[in-house]
Amino acid sequence: MELPNxxxxxxxxxxxxxxxxxxxxxxxxxxNALFRAHKxxxxxxxxxxxxxxxxxxxxxxxxxxxxPSVFRxxxxxxxxxxxxxxxxxxxxxxxxxxxxxxxxxxxxxLAALCRKKLKRSSGKPLPGKPSxxxxxxxxxxxxxxxxxxxxxxxxxxxxxxxxxxxxxxPDEGLRDKLSDDELFVGSSGKVGNGGHGSSNGxxxxxxxxxxxxxxxxLSKKSPHSAGTATDALSPHSNSQESPQSASVSTTNSASxxxxxxxxxxxxxxxxxxxxxxxxxxxxxxxPNQTDGPPPHKKTRQAARKNEWPKREASGLKxxxxxxxxxxxxxVGPKDGRSSGICGGSGSCFASDQxxxxxxxxxxxxxxxxxxxxxxQSDGESAGGGGGHHSVNYVYRQEGFEPAFGDNLYVCIxxxxxxxSSEQLNAHVETHTEDELYIKEExxxxxxxxxxxEAEDLSAPVGPSGFGSESRxxxxxxxxxxxxxxxxxxxxEKSHWLTRPFPCNICGKMFTQRGTMTRHMRSHxxxxxxxxxxxxMRFTRQYRLTEHMRVHSGEKPYECQLCGGKxxxxxxLISHLRMHTSPS
DNA sequence: CTGGGGATGGGGCCC
DNA sequence: CGGGCCCCATCCCCA
Numbered sequence: 001m002e003l004p005n006x007x008x009x010x011x012x013x014x015x016x017x018x019x020x021x022x023x024x025x026x027x028x029x030x031x032n033a034l035f036r037a038h039k040x041x042x043x044x045x046x047x048x049x050x051x052x053x054x055x056x057x058x059x060x061x062x063x064x065x066x067x068p069s070v071f072r073x074x075x076x077x078x079x080x081x082x083x084x085x086x087x088x089x090x091x092x093x094x095x096x097x098x099x100x101x102x103x104x105x106x107x108x109x110l111a112a113l114c115r116k117k118l119k120r121s122s123g124k125p126l127p128g129k130p131s132x133x134x135x136x137x138x139x140x141x142x143x144x145x146x147x148x149x150x151x152x153x154x155x156x157x158x159x160x161x162x163x164x165x166x167x168x169x170p171d172e173g174l175r176d177k178l179s180d181d182e183l184f185v186g187s188s189g190k191v192g193n194g195g196h197g198s199s200n201g202x203x204x205x206x207x208x209x210x211x212x213x214x215x216x217x218l219s220k221k222s223p224h225s226a227g228t229a230t231d232a233l234s235p236h237s238n239s240q241e242s243p244q245s246a247s248v249s250t251t252n253s254a255s256x257x258x259x260x261x262x263x264x265x266x267x268x269x270x271x272x273x274x275x276x277x278x279x280x281x282x283x284x285x286x287p288n289q290t291d292g293p294p295p296h297k298k299t300r301q302a303a304r305k306n307e308w309p310k311r312e313a314s315g316l317k318x319x320x321x322x323x324x325x326x327x328x329x330x331v332g333p334k335d336g337r338s339s340g341i342c343g344g345s346g347s348c349f350a351s352d353q354x355x356x357x358x359x360x361x362x363x364x365x366x367x368x369x370x371x372x373x374x375x376q377s378d379g380e381s382a383g384g385g386g387g388h389h390s391v392n393y394v395y396r397q398e399g400f401e402p403a404f405g406d407n408l409y410v411c412i413x414x415x416x417x418x419x420s421s422e423q424l425n426a427h428v429e430t431h432t433e434d435e436l437y438i439k440e441e442x443x444x445x446x447x448x449x450x451x452x453e454a455e456d457l458s459a460p461v462g463p464s465g466f467g468s469e470s471r472x473x474x475x476x477x478x479x480x481x482x483x484x485x486x487x488x489x490x491x492e493k494s495h496w497l498t499r500p501f502p503c504n505i506c507g508k509m510f511t512q513r514g515t516m517t518r519h520m521r522s523h524x525x526x527x528x529x530x531x532x533x534x535x536m537r538f539t540r541q542y543r544l545t546e547h548m549r550v551h552s553g554e555k556p557y558e559c560q561l562c563g564g565k566x567x568x569x570x571x572l573i574s575h576l577r578m579h580t581s582p583s
Numbered sequence: 584c585t586g587g588g589g590a591t592g593g594g595g596c597c598c
Numbered sequence: 599c600g601g602g603c604c605c606c607a608t609c610c611c612c613a
Contacts, residue, residue: 487597494596508594514599515594522593536591542602543591550590564588570605571589578587 014041015079026053027505028075029060033068034505035075045078048106065104070097077110083117092121 017023017038024036042049052059061071073094077083083098099114101107471481473488477495482488493500493511501516502509505523510516518539521527527537529544533551538544546568549555555565557572561579566572 482597484598490598491596510594512596512599514601515596517599519593539592540601545602547590566588568590569603573605575588 011079011081014038018075018079026059028071030066030068030071031063033071035071037075037078041078046106048104062104066101067097070094070101073098074101074105074107074110078107083110083113092118095121 018036018041021036024038026037026039026042028035028037028042039053042053044050049059066074073084095114095118099111099118102111102114471483473483473485474481475488475491475495477492480491482491490512500509501511501513503516503519503523505520508519510519521539527539529538529541530536531538531544531547531551533548536547538547549567553567555567557566557569558564559566559572559575559579561576564572564575566575
C-alpha cells in the first residue's frame, strides 16, 4: 500500500517551511545573499552539501561557481525537483550558470537536466561539462586561480585525488575547490567530527593564510587552543589540521559583514519548468561520511557545545524558524521572549541593510502553516504570548500587511513596505541617524519592556544609585549619571528606538557594536576561549573564568543567610531569591 | 513530580 | 572596543 502523493506532499511541506524559515537549520551564504534551508534536504540532494552541513550551520559557497540568483534556482530545484528557468533571452546563459553551479554542488540530476537543456537549445558543446571530470575540471581551474591568489605556502594542501578516482567522492569536489582561504570539506566523516567540542577542534576552517575579509572581526584571539570554528576566523588558525568541513562556512561567514546583506535580485519570470523525473536518485552513496561521530567528550558540557550554540539552536528553533526567507534574504526573526538571540526582540531591520523582518508569523497569511508550526512557537508563545509587542522595534505594526504581501521589504523604523530590496535600501538611506533617536511617546514604536525592566532592576545599584558627585554627566531621559561623556552617550543609545547595529544573519539590532559582534560570534559558533582542562569553549573570556571554577572547585560566593557557597555569583543571586521570595 | 543547585547561553550596559 | 558584570532564561542532574 502506498500513498500516491506522499513524497510530493512532503516536499511541498518542506518547501513551504523553507519559505518561512521554519526549522531551517542551515544558512547558505552566496555572495551577499543568505539562504536558509534544511540540512537534511541539502544532504539528501548532494554529497557535497552533505559534507558541508555535517558540521556547519553556515555554508559559504564559492561565488565563482554560483551566484545568488542561480543558487536560488538551485535551491528551488532541490526542494521541488523542478527547474524554474527564466524565460528571457539569457536562458542559455542561465542554464550554463546553473550547470556550473550544479556541477560544483554535485547536484548530478540538476546538472544532467541543464546539460540536456543546453544541448537541446544550442547543440553546441557544453561549457565545462565534459562528462567525467566535468565539474571537477572546472573546479580545478577555479582552484588554481584561487590558490594562486593566496600565498603559496606549504599549506597548499590538496590531497591527491582519492584513489578511487572515478567515484565521486564526497569531498572530491571540495578538495578541488579548496584553496588556502577556503575550507575544507570534510572528507570522511571521521575527522571532523569531533569537532566541535573540544577536543578536536575541528571544524576547521581552514582559513589559513588568507584571512577572509570580515567586515566585522568576529574572531577573538583564542588564547588557547586551536582549530575550532572559532579559530577559523582568526588569522592564524591552523587550517591544515582540519581538512574538515564545515568550517568553510564559518570562515567565510566572515563575509557576512555589513555589506553582505544585500538581496539577490529576484529572478522572476519563469517560463518553463523542467521536472526531474528520476527524482528518486539521491546521493546517498557514501554513507560513511555522514554520520557524525558521536560527540566525543561526553561530558555534559561537551555535549552542550555541539552544534549551534545551544541557545542559539533553541533560539532559531523557537523564534527564528519562522522567519521567512525571501529571495535569499532572511526576513525577520519572529519575536518571542526577550532572551533569544535573534528572535527575541524581533527587530530586525538594519537601517543599512536589507533585512526585513517578519514579526511572529504574520498572523495569518498562511493559516495552514500555523498548524504545522504550532510547535514552533511553543517556546515563545508560551512565554511571550506571541507577543510581538513585547519587543522593541516591532517589526509588524498593527496596520502592517503580512510580510508576504506585495511589499516584502519593510523598513522597521517607519513601517513602509517596498517591493524590492533595492527600493527599501534606497528608502532606508533617507533615514538619518538623528531620526533614530527616540521620539518618546507618540512614536510608532513601543519602548522595549525588557529594557525598562532592566533599567528598573538595575536602578538601585546602577550609577544613579551612587552618589552622582563624581558623575557629572547626566542622562536627560532617565537621569542616570556617568563619569564621562562617552559613557553617557553610550548609555543614551539605550533610549533609542532604533538600534544602529544589526546582525547580518538574523537581523536583530543592537545599540552597541560590541554587543552585536558578540552576538554574531554566537551565530558562527565562534568560541575563542577554551578551557584547558576540559576543552570546553566559550564566547566570552568571562565565561571561561567563571567556568574554570568548576574545575578548581572554588566557590567564592557565599550566602550570608545560610552559608551556602556558589561558584557563580549569578547562582548565588538565584539562590538568594529562594530566601527572599517565600514562594 | 518537584524544587534546588550547577552550569551555561544571550543581551544590556558600564568602565 | 574589549573586559566585566548583571540580569534573564534554560537545561540537566539529583535529592
